[in-house]
Amino acid sequence: MASAPWPERVPRLLAPRLPSYPPPPPTVGLPSMEQEEAYLELYLDQCAAQDGLAPPRSPLFSPVVPYDMYILNASNPDTAFNSNPEVKETSGDFSSVDLSFLPDEVTQENKDQPVISKHETEENSESQSPQSRLPSPSEQDVGLGLNSSSLSNSHSQLHPGDTDSVQPSPEKPNSDSLSLASITPMTPMTPISECCGIVPQLQNIVSTVNLACKLDLKKIALHAKNAEYNPKRFAAVIMRIREPRTTALIFSSGKMVCTGAKSEEQSRLAARKYARVVQKLGFPARFLDFKIQNMVGSCDVRFPIRLEGLVLTHQQFSSYEPELFPGLIYRMVKPRIVLLIFVSGKVVLTGAKERSEIYEAFENIYPILKGFKKA
């Protein structure tokens, strides 16, 4: 399905809305196919009108099929997946792309839901198939307060190969039927035109969470796999898991730092896994105050940049000491992000608490960098 240009442009535009279009009415079982198709067409036409892209009908209609399964709430997501390789593929394409440029309300309320829904999906698939690696759903009650509302609605999105090695960025806004009873045309939040479609990719996310109970680090280190503890060097257990590939520092106070994830949901998921490990060791671990502390993204503008010019004209924001560090350090004020800009055209953005800050920062810097393009 996906021809070459699609993964680049389509996902960013359409993905954010993809989940929203079949809004499963909360009570009724199955929206008719016709209804869904109608919604989809309406929605796509609006998108097409806005963006001048031909609405990609074929690939997107296929996802309609699994939705009824989700709505039924008893789905085996696997069959859903398997029966729709297209879906998977499409979604797989979306997975590497940011999906969070939604109107704020949607993002806010959905931010946690996709995670939960992902969990739910995983839990379900776990119970129904051996594919998922997660332990039983019982630990779901780890105390995530947000868990409550969206269970029934949450099955919509996160089918995309959660068992794939590529973790889909589960930023897909939950098709929360309560809030999206009708398809609201959403203006694209990401004006791609300026950036020629260059999207910064997240490289590292640092988050913290409070497990809210005192921990015996020695016990954890002894019983957990992949845990190191050297009290003389550092007063925390260092634990690693392979999926998502992350590292956690667990302190005896119950606080935990999780690093290395490539998306917010992965970070949360990883933190939950660590919490589960601790829980399984017998501690009454909870999952409080999960907070993303830092996000790092990087991208390539694909042209060489004349840093001497940049440092001269943006003196108050930049410092460039090539004998110290080969990149120019640019401290953007709004949003408050630090960018490392290299001669080769690579840009690293750090200091963000939210994904949108990274995108905004890049959009701000791109025209400036173009001005200093080294021919």
Next chain:
Amino acid sequence: MNNTAASPMSTATSSSGRSTGKSISFATELQSMMYSLGDARRPLHETAVLVEDVVHTQLINLLQQAAEVSQLRGARVITPEDLLFLMRKDKKKLRRLLKYMFIRDYKSKIVKGIDEDDLLEDKLSGSNNANKRQKIAQDFLNSIDQTGELLAMFEDDEIDEVKQERMERAERQTRIMDSAQYAEFCESRQLSFSKKASKFRDWLDCSSMEIKPNVVAMEILAYLAYETVAQLVDLALLVRQDMVTKAGDPFSHAISATFIQYHNSAESTAACGVEAHSDAIQPCHIREAIRRYSHRIGPLSPFT
């Protein structure tokens, strides 16, 4: 990046002609550095040798004075505080040094946040590494500051004119380059004494000293060496500019007279002799710069 494609006049670099007889030479690195600071594409080897000599002398002086200060304190190592103490009289240079230290701290902080392994390592090393240089500087200046001038420098946001000029020069230089040349230029700019720390240490003959500098002090020394080279290049360019007679300049007659006089000495003729790189800085420019501005060259210039 070692400039292997040195000027055609490059003679054997290693030992001969060095008054101190040391076998370590930074001449090739210096050639790169001078290029990045505003010299021609292929700086002259002789110039580099001369610059090396000057910088070496300056640094040895500095080290000796720092060792004396350390001894006064009864310490066993030369610390950054000693160096800061020696530089306390020259506010501009001190401010530039402080800014450099802060930028170094800031850069480690940022780079640490990017790579998770770095983050872990830093946590593991346990010590409070963040802003350590800034803390050192602040604490020290706090302790010696009588009039409040030194501490005022931390809030000082004045533009550093010399740095500004260097930035502008670099900008002019790079504007006309194509991307291949620019890539080379950038590599030259990244060269510094701190990258060749062990060679730098040997060059200064630290091992034979009784009191040795610690890590941060070595960083500062490397920076001061680089600053000295930069200063020499700045002044030499100024001298060279002066030597060019300008039509309509009423004093050109006087200037060229000096120039000719300078040229008459046999040594200078050889040094400034006809060669392919006429736009490179000549040793005579450097010598003239030293003669004129000796009170300004070197990290401790107010002292000399």
